Every structure is written in structure tokens, then in C-alpha cells.
Amino acid sequence: MKKRFNDVVELARRLRGPQGCPWDREQTLDDLKGYVLEEAYEVIEAIERKDIPELKEELGDLLFQVVFASQLLSEEGRFSVDDVIHELHLKLVRRHPHVFGEETAENAAEALRIWQGQKKKETSRKRSIVEIPRSMPALARAQRVGEKASHVGFDWERKEDVMGKLKEEVAELEREMENGNRAGVEREWGDVALTLASLARFLGLDAESAAHSGVERFVTRFIKAEGRAEKRGKDMHEMSLAEMDELWEEAKKEEESESGK
DSSP states (O other): OHHHHHHHHHHHHHHHHSSSSSHHHHOOOOHHHHHHHHHHHHHHHHHHOOHHHHHHHHHHHHHHHHHHHHHHHHHHHEEEEEHHHHHHHHHHHTTOOHHSOOOOOSSSHHHHHHHHHHHHHHHOOSGGGSSSSSOOOOHHHHHHHEEEEHHHTTSSSSSHHHHHHHHEEEEHHHHHHHHHHHHHHHHHHHHHHHHHHHHHHHHTTOOHHHHHHHHHHHHHHEEEEEEEEHHHTTGGGGGGGHHHHHHHHHHHHHHHHHHHH
């Protein structure tokens, strides 16, 4: 296994070398940002589909982004992929004293507390909330921000309290809409989204995944509605909203019937 990994590292070096690939030689760290995100999302999609062969391939693509980025930094004399792996090894051991040290953790909650305690010791930052990357998808970042704030006790006590806040934020959004204040509408819409992410956290949901599933359901129903329109010899562009709503409800009922709901 080590030999295969070293072979991949060597491939990255050759791709960047004088006789390598012209496209690969031109890539910069900034260029890689989009590819890293894309490969990470493809890994997530394979997991959601439970497509194991695809997951194996996508994990390999994501790993190569790590190797390739490390190669770019190695060329600048910053660090190598060996340094990355070494740092990872040290961090895993350091943050698991309940596994590799003398501490104990009887359950996942205790293990998480130990992990967070070790992480806090390692950083000089007092505000851990700023460590959450701005490049994360908004809903995922909102949920993580809420989790971080919760760790210091800045949180609601019950999901009913979050629902109350959500209603309050929606009312504020409606007022800004009535006033025609675009900046206010954008601000309050953001507050609604942030509160929804907190509600997802209280309900034990992953806000990003739940939103993604909602989009997928819409796409599936819309495609079915389009198919029904075609079977009836109609073009949705020429149909009234009421007619399209009827097709939508039919598609929704078909989906619910297929899922046994």
C-alpha cells in the first residue's frame, strides 16, 4: 500500500515536471480550490447514493487533490506530502488520549469532549467560532456556528424556543418586504436561514443534507410533471399555473405512493 501511495506521489511530481502535462504545470493553489470542493461534493454524493464503487473512485480523486497540492508546496520548499501525513499522525494521537494515552471515554459524548479539549489546547485563538471556514456552504456553516456557540452556553434551551425565534424572524422579513427595503429583506432572509439551521440542529438534522434532499424532491417532481404534460400533448410553457399545480400534485402523490407514505 505504501508503494502505491509513493507511486501516486511520483506521478504528481512527473505531471508537474518539465516533461509533464502542460495543464498540470500551470495549476496554482488558487486554481485547486474549486477542484477540491468539487471532489469533496462528489464523495458526498456517492455516499448519499450508497454507490460503493463510485465512492472508491471519488475518494481517490479527493486524495489526489491532497497529493497534488502538497506537490505544489513542495516545489516552493514549504512542505511535502510526507510532512502532511506526519502532522496528521501527530494530531490523531494527540487528540485521542483516551485511545493512545491514559484518559478514558465511556461514550461518544465523552470522546468528543476530550477531542475538543485537546483542540482548544493546541490553538491560541480564544474565539473558536472564527475557525469555521467561510468557504463552507452557508447552511452547513450556519449549523457549525450554532454548535460552536452552544459549547459556551449561548443557545436556546428547547426546540420550541427556536421555533418561536423563527416565527419572529419571518415576521421581521415580512415587514421589510412590505417596506420594499431590499437591504433589510436580504438581512432578515439571512436571519431566517440562520435560525432554520439552528432548528435543524435541535431536531438532530443535518441542515445542508435536508436542504439538498428538498431540492432533489423538487427536481424529481418537476421532471414527473413535465412527463405528464408531454403525455397529454401539452407544453408547460403554455400551461396556466393552475394546470401546472395539478400536474405537480399528481407527481407528488405518485412519489408518496412509491415511497409508501
